[in-house]
Amino acid sequence: MQQLTFTEEIVLLALDDKTGAQLPLPVTALGYGLAGAVLADLAIAGKIDTDAQQLTLLDPSPTGDPLLDPWLALIAAEKNPRSVASWLSVLADRQQEIEQPALERLISRGILKRQDKKILWVIGLRRYPTVDGHERTEVRTRLGQLILGEDLPDPRDATLLSLLRGCRLTDNIFDGPEFSARDARLATLAKMDLVGREVSAATTEAIIALSVAMNAPVPHM
Amino acid sequence: MEITASVVNEIPVLTLRGRLDGLAAPAVEEKVAALLATGPQRMVFDCSGIEYASSAGLRVFLATAKKLKTVGGRCGFASLTPPLREIFGVSGFLDVLEIHDNLESATA
Incomplete structure (x- = not known):
């Protein structure tokens, strides 16, 4: 099977195994995670490069992937260089436009199925359970072994882990005492990708802003 | 970016000078x-000229x-x-990669 994009992997891993509902995440976290996934996909495709100061366009020609090309065109149309954080903010605001085509792609690949339900016969509820859970299990097993072991990650796995931790999905995906004991290792792995670090910073900022707005204590992060 | 290949103590060394960015990375990847x-068990990046x-x-290095490491080998990063x-x-690379103060210790 063709390798899933980071965008597809984040969408897939953000869904509950059994119900197909989106896992509980802090507000805006998935938006930033998907925005980061798009940037990571464009970087792997050799279209953009990043550093702590800015995102650089390397090649504006389309990738041929309709999940990515609208965002590459958006970046290419920008005259002034912008930081990764700035692009995350722009793309996170378009979360639905990133997420929906990725869900459709996962359905067409036979990985997810669409399930429509009614609550109280009126309220429509759409869920995306997996067909057999194989892909999600494979990713979780591979990344779980990386967290629990001492092996070096390849750049792709480092990026995926960094994105997952950045949008707080690792708390849902890798739960249990064996993973709690490896928090320092996960933190080290998650530092390895700049886009993932920026996703984490943006998510943290959003959580703090919301806590302040609601006059609630800032959660431990 | 200037890329020079050499061998020190039978260990292949790639010396990089200049900016290792998205434009230079493919050429480094190709050299690597x-x-x-050729199947070496070790190699070293001489990083003394990286601006x-x-x-x-960073992806090329990792x-x-x-x-x-997958084939039981080692990759050192010197200077x-x-x-x-x-x-x-x-990026946490100091914690997981083999870092050396100089080329001599990396190729010892």
């Missing part, structure tokens, strides 16, 4: 691939270290310049 195709490394550059050391620090 050619070098790894800058972007995310694309991918090379991973490939060598990190201050900007590279800073990026390695932020």
Whole structure:
């Protein structure tokens, strides 16, 4: 099977195994995670490069992937260089436009199925359970072994882990005492990708802003 | 970016000078691939001339270290310049990669 994009992997891993509902995440976290996934996909495709100061366009020609090309065109149309954080903010605001085509792609690949339900016969509820859970299990097993072991990650796995931790999905995906004991290792792995670090910073900022707005204590992060 | 291949104490060394960014990374990748195709158990990056490394550059380093580790080999990084050391620090690379103060210790 063709390798899933980071965008597809984040969408897939953000869904509950059994119900197909989106896992509980802090507000805006998935938006930033998907925005980061798009940037990571464009970087792997050799279209953009990043550093702590800015995102650089390397090649504006389309990738041929309709999940990515609208965002590459958006970046290419920008005259002034912008930081990764700035692009995350722009793309996170378009979360639905990133997420929906990725869900459709996962359905067409036979990985997810669409399930429509009614609550109280009126309220429509759409869920995306997996067909057999194989892909999600494979990713979780591979990344779980990386967290629990001492092996070096390849750049792709480092990026995926960094994105997952950045949008707080690792708390849902890798739960249990064996993973709690490896928090320092996960933190080290998650530092390895700049886009993932920026996703984490943006998510943290959003959580703090919301806590302040609601006059609630800032959660431990 | 200037890329020079040499052998020190029978260990292949790639010396990089200039900016290791998204434009230079493919050429470094190509050199690394050619070098790894010869089946070495060790290699060293001489980083004494690296002025800058972007995310694309860091990916080349991590991918090379991973490939060598997968076959039971080692990849050393010698003489990190201050900007590279800073990026390695932020990215956690100082904790997971084999860092050497100089080429002599990396090729010992």
